[in-house]
Amino acid sequence: MEFFVKNAGIIALLPLWVFLIIMFGQNLSIYENKKFTLWLTATSTFAGLICSSFILAWTMSHNEPYIQNFIWLEAGYIKLSVGVIVDNLSAMMLMVVTSVSLLIQIYSHEYMNKDEGYHRFFAYLNLFNFSMLGLVLSTNLFQTYIFWELVGVSSYLLIGFWFRRPSASSAATKAFIINRIGDCGLLLGILGFLFFSIIFWLNSSDVFLGFSSLPQAAKYVYAATGSTPMLYTIIAVLIFLGPVAKSAQFPLHTWLPDAMEGPTPISALIHAATMVAAGVYLIARVYPIFELSNDAMTIIAWTGAITAIMGATIAITQQDIKKALAYSTCSQLGFMVMAMGAGAYAAGLFHLMTHAYFKAMLFLCSGAVIHGLNNQQDMKYMGGLRKHMPAVAYTYLIGCLAISGIFLSGFWSKEEIFSGLLANNHIVLLIIALIVAGMTSFYMFRTYFLTFEGEYRGNEHPHNASKVITLPLIIFAIPSAIIGFILCGKFGLPSFDNFISPTHEIVEHSENFILPVISLIISLAGFGLAMVLYVDKYRDKLNINLDNFIQKVKPAYNFSTNLWYIDKSYYKLIDYMVIPVCKLMSNFDKYIVDGIVNLIALMTGFSGWVLRLFQNGNVQTYATILFGGLMLLTFVLTIYWLL
């Protein structure tokens, strides 16, 4: 077991090698057989999964993290290093990332089989795996930042995978630019933190910005900026800006729904399970920094709460199945961030893990449906698909139950978030969270009923998904269903809280049954409402006309279908604020900077033109100039001499 822990870097490096092999060898004849690429990718990820399981087992019995560092850059007295950290948090993330990506790779083999960019797809997938695992294994903020950017790049490449589609390429650009805003904040935050803590790191035996001494460093920075707590809060919020963009939190969430332009396995892997969770992971890593500032924690919690309620309200009216799931992802990420901000550290991570499994599965189900209907994503043209693809329908149902918090894994993680909010006296947040939980259950079952129940409304003939597609779904269904219960820490089962926060003081949950019961009732209410509104049988029985119902709540409905007018106001902002400034700058560049350059060129050209007049090739002109010049010189010198 020691061996796997000491060579944990291999887990991240294997996908990198596979990426290079596929990238540089994809034109070789051996790649005619697509299985070669699949085997290469799946083997490397499977090896990573095995290593991760051993590492997870090791961390169960060891409280001290294993850290390995190499110095990478030395600039004066600043030493930046890269390395590998193995502790409970990274072991958990390794497990989640490798298992989810292994299943998704198998799924993608079938899903992308007909695509001409099959090898490119797998190469990018491996690049993403490398970046994500590197991010998880980072020992310091500097290395985290590098891999943070790398996951951004691979996400960009995969969103724009079908780059011939204008919508895909613009979605990729949008994702990249919005992530840039967050990354800019993160970098500024890291630099600000380093600026105030540089003396601490010089005296510390740890590497610069290392996670293991981050609590002490945060205290040092807090003391260094002691006269102005505002400054410390600003640094913390700037660091938080990174997760805001990456985890699609409220002001910068608009890229995530657009990112659904990418292939569905990518939506499942990157934009639901792993990369967007990286933001939450980073919050967990730099938690000591946030913990010291109450203001920063409040901002984080409220950002999460706003995102949760916004995502939920928008998801209710989405017609595109992937868009609905995307907003649901936003909302769930908001849950995690809210839990983090409210001090329920372990609960947020627990929800991250359960969410990774069931949301990846939901996305893969939607992918199977889309695949089966020849790229039909609109739920208007679905319905009744349970008869055509039962395996997909039942796994989707399990996912819905899990995310809605009805007994399956989402119930346990959400329950922990609720009790965490209650324990930290965030009553308003608790109420918001409960409302969002009800809405979650409503919109998830809405998608389920619209897609799988009732009469089929489309034109394409639906065909069932093949075994390669349903197998990962069925495997995913197992952790989706039970992982929450297994790690709930009750009934003598192991506790996720104790595992993830061995050093943090363990908050004894008040063992009351009121909160879980309330959450369950709310979720069931959402489920019931969805059933009444979207199952024909019950709707007819209760005489509800859906269109009339929508007419009654028209303003709210419009507010939701227009995505809270956030995108529209961003475009307006860009039209009226950013573009004029850009135009001004572009004109400055065009007329003033370029003008100066052109003027210099013109002057040179003019003098060249003047000199060219003397070069006409006639020997007598040369002689005239020669002697004329001589005479002029003589004349001048004579005058000079006379004077």
Added chain:
Amino acid sequence: MFMEIFSVIFNVGLTHYLILGAIMFCIGLLGLIISRNVIRVLMSIEILLCSVNINFAAFANYVDINNIQGQIFAVFIIAVAAAEAALGLAILLSLYRNKPTIDTEEISELKG
């Protein structure tokens, strides 16, 4: 009376020779610049060299009478001028074979 006038007229000094040289140099230069015929250009060059020779001879006669460096130099220049004229004519001839003109306006191959 007649002798006085004679001596004034023929009592030439260094200055007269230099003026003569300068006048010849200007004539040669003018011929060099304004002639269109290459033969005339070559002739003008001869005039230029002659004016230089006059200067040499004059200076040698009036300033440095004991040595005859100036005269010897003039002889050398005459020899070189002869060689140069021969070369010039040869070039002219081959030029004329390629391009049947000796008008300097037409010959502008020096232009890059």
